[in-house]
Amino acid sequence: MKPQRFLSLTLTLIFCFAAGRAAAQSGNEPYRAAVGVDGVQQVNMLAGDYFFRPSHIIVKVNVPVRFVVRAERGIVPHGLVLKASEANISINADLSRESQTFTFTPSAPGRYAFYCPKKLLFFKSHREHGMEGILEVVE
Numbered sequence: 653m654k655p656q657r658f659l660s661l662t663l664t665l666i667f668c669f670a671a672g673r674a675a676a677q678s679g680n681e682p683y684r685a686a687v688g689v690d691g692v693q694q695v696n697m698l699a700g701d702y703f704f705r706p707s708h709i710i711v712k713v714n715v716p717v718r719f720v721v722r723a724e725r726g727i728v729p730h731g732l733v734l735k736a737s738e739a740n741i742s743i744n745a746d747l748s749r750e751s752q753t754f755t756f757t758p759s760a761p762g763r764y765a766f767y768c769p770k771k772l773l774f775f776k777s778h779r780e781h782g783m784e785g786i787l788e789v790v791e
Contacts, residue, residue, distance in 0.1 A: 707785035734766035
């Protein structure tokens with residue numbers, strides 16, 4: 653294979669990999685939490701540069717939920733706010749690279765926003781940059 657063709661093929665593969673990774677981060681499909689043998693719906697969540705993955709989570713009402721959340725490596729701190737008093741949910745925490753666990757039992761169906769409240773000085777907040785998601789509680 654000629655060097656120019658090899659270089660062209662390599663660059664094409666790198667571009668496709670990077671585009672696929674970006675699409676995977678932005679194209680979040682809804683995640684439906686399954687009830688485990690312990691009777692708890694577990695959701696593993698990753699917080700990164702202006703994203704939560706998954707960003708659309710579906711859980712059942714009146715069934716305990718366990719969020720296990722960690723932040724990607726980086727210098728920007730992140731947090732998690734999920735407040736829905738009508739559904740008995742209240743999370744407001746700073747996140748770290750170590751996994752943190754939040755447990756709650758949603759008591760009312762609905763769609764509840766969660767987001768990162770962090771902001772640096774006069775810049776846009778992480779939420780304004782798109783670091784938010786939806787917890788959908790269903791029957």
